[in-house]
Amino acid sequence: MSECFLINGKIDNAASQGGVASVDYNDTFVFDASGNLKKMSAGSLAAYRLQSGEGEIWVSGKLDVTPFEIELEFRKTGTARKWLENLIVRHVTRQLYLDGSLTVFVRTAEEGTGVLCADIPNTAAPSVSEWRKTYEL
Numbered sequence: 001m002s003e004c005f006l007i008n009g010k011i012d013n014a015a016s017q018g019g020v021a022s023v024d025y026n027d028t029f030v031f032d033a034s035g036n037l038k039k040m041s042a043g044s045l046a047a048y049r050l051q052s053g054e055g056e057i058w059v060s061g062k063l064d065v066t067p068f069e070i071e072l073e074f075r076k077t078g079t080a081r082k083w084l085e086n087l088i089v090r091h092v093t094r095q096l097y098l099d100g101s102l103t104v105f106v107r108t109a110e111e112g113t114g115v116l117c118a119d120i121p122n123t124a125a126p127s128v129s130e131w132r133k134t135y136e137l
Helices: 042-046 067-076 080-095 128-135
Strands: 002-007 010-012 027-031 037-039 055-060 103-108
Touching: 002 080, 010 080, 027 067, 037 067, 055 067, 055 080, 067 080, 080 103
Parallel strands: none
Antiparallel strands: 002 010, 002 103, 027 037, 027 055, 055 103
16 A cells, blocks of 8 residues: 655655645545546545555645546556656646645555655655656657
């Protein structure tokens, strides 16, 4: 299980930010191992237990990424951190900035993965030009 948080413009682990319960989310989704996307209430998702190959995303604010793109990025990445980074790249490409009020929490259940975002030092989110230089094709 790995999880990652975008809060106050920084990608961080959820535990250091007080966990997912500390934010009021407007959109919550879960992807099951069969590839089905389900929109859920925050209350029901909080009690949902992820199985191997599943993921969840909680959004507070406007994430300018379609549900199809969220699923696409989930399917092609192996960790919560990479999934979140790819979603933020898509968002920033459209919005041209990263609003500090946008909060996104993602969690994935991977087989044989022991890397948690808690093991990665906190870093400020790069500027738009840095995101583009690094990720734009």
